[in-house]
Amino acid sequence: MEFGLSKEHQFNETVQKRIQTALNWLDSHSTEELLAEPIGKKEISEGVELRFQEYNTKEYKTMNYETHRDHIDIHYMITGAEWVRWADEGTAKPVSDYDPEEEIQFFNHPKVHGKALLTDRHYAIFYPSDLHAAHGIVNGKIGHNHKLCVKISVK
Numbered sequence: 758m759e760f761g762l763s764k765e766h767q768f769n770e771t772v773q774k775r776i777q778t779a780l781n782w783l784d785s786h787s788t789e790e791l792l793a794e795p796i797g798k799k800e801i802s803e804g805v806e807l808r809f810q811e812y813n814t815k816e817y818k819t820m821n822y823e824t825h826r827d828h829i830d831i832h833y834m835i836t837g838a839e840w841v842r843w844a845d846e847g848t849a850k851p852v853s854d855y856d857p858e859e860e861i862q863f864f865n866h867p868k869v870h871g872k873a874l875l876t877d878r879h880y881a882i883f884y885p886s887d888l889h890a891a892h893g894i895v896n897g898k899i900g901h902n903h904k905l906c907v908k909i910s911v912k
Contacts, residue, residue, distance in 0.1 A: 771804070772804075772829070772909065772910075772911055775802070775804045775805050775909045775910065776829070776831070776882070776909055778801070778802050778805050779801070779805050779807075779831055779907045779909060780831075780880075782801050782805075782807075783833055783880075783905070783907075788835060788836065788877070788878070791809075791835045791903075791905070792835060792836065792903055794807075794809050795809065796809050796810065796811055797809060803910075804909060804910035804912075805907065805908075805909060805910075806907070806908040807905050807906075807907055807908075808905065808906045808907070808908065809903075809904075809905055810902075810903070810904050810905065810906060811901070811902070811903050811904075812892060812901075812902060812904075813899050813900065813901055813902075814837075814838075814839050814892050814893060814894040814895065814899055814900045814901075814902060815892050815893070815894060815899070816893075816894060817840070817842070817866075817890070817893050817894075820890045820892065820893065821852055821863040821864060821865065821890065822842070822844065822849055822863065822864040822865070822866065822867065822888040822889060822890045823861050823862065823863050823864070823888070823889060823890070824846060824861070824862055824864065824885065824886075824887065824888050824889070825860050825861055825862075825885055826855070826860065826862075826885055827860055827885070827910065827911060827912055828860065828885070828908045828909055828910050828911055829882060829883065829884050829885065829908075829909040829911060830882070830883040830889065830906055830907070830908065830909075831880050831881070831882050831883075831905075831906070831907035831909065832875060832880060832881045832883070832889075832891055832904065832905075832906055832907075833878075833879075833880040833904065833905040833906075833907060834875045834876055834877055834878065834879055834880070834902065834903075834904050835877070835878070835902075835903040835904055835905060836877050836902070836903045837876075837877070837900055837901060837902030837903060837904065838874065838875065838876045838877075838895045838900055838902070839874075839875050839891060839892055839893050839894070839895060839900070839902055839904075840872055840873070840874060840875070840893030840894070840895060841872070841873055841875050841881050841889065841890070841891045841893065842870045842871065842872050842889065842890045842891075842893065843870060843871050843881075843883060843887045843888060843889045843890075844867035844869065844870040844871070844887075844888045844889075845867075845886065845887070845888070846885075846886045846887070846888060848867040848868070848869065848888065849864040849865050849866060849867040849888055850864065850865050851863065851864050851865075852864060852865050864888050866890075867888060870888075870890075874895065875891070875904075885911060
């Protein structure tokens with residue numbers, strides 16, 4: 758999650774351009790166009806991959822947090838609603854080893870986390886130092902979501 762002082766911003770110009778490329782691409786497509794995309798992966802430029810998803814939300818207690826080393830995640834809700842949570846790296850114990858093939862590591866729940874409601878056409882950006890968990894149910898009811906997870910390479 759991005760929060761801090763501008764003088765501490767750490768990602769280079771290439772990464773910033775990739776983030777803007779993804780956001781511009783999303784803004785240039787209607788909800789109907791996004792929903793018509795097939796479920797799965799789509800590369801839109803070097804270092805920017807879209808992953809179209811469709812799923813049901815779930816109870817927080819069943820979720821693991823995750824983090825990545827080589828990319829930023831932009832969680833972009835096409836239609837639906839879910840709670841996304843985040844915490845700083847080092848605030849939870851790992852429940853798996855880092856998997857370099859899938860570029861992911863899972864963690865248990867941290868004692869303290871931030872939380873935001875992700876709804877239609879809104880996004881959250883998670884950096885490699887962010888533990889994050891998504892797909893959380895809203896108002897105690899399972900919902901069905903169409904979402905994109907945009908993978909931005911930091912290399």
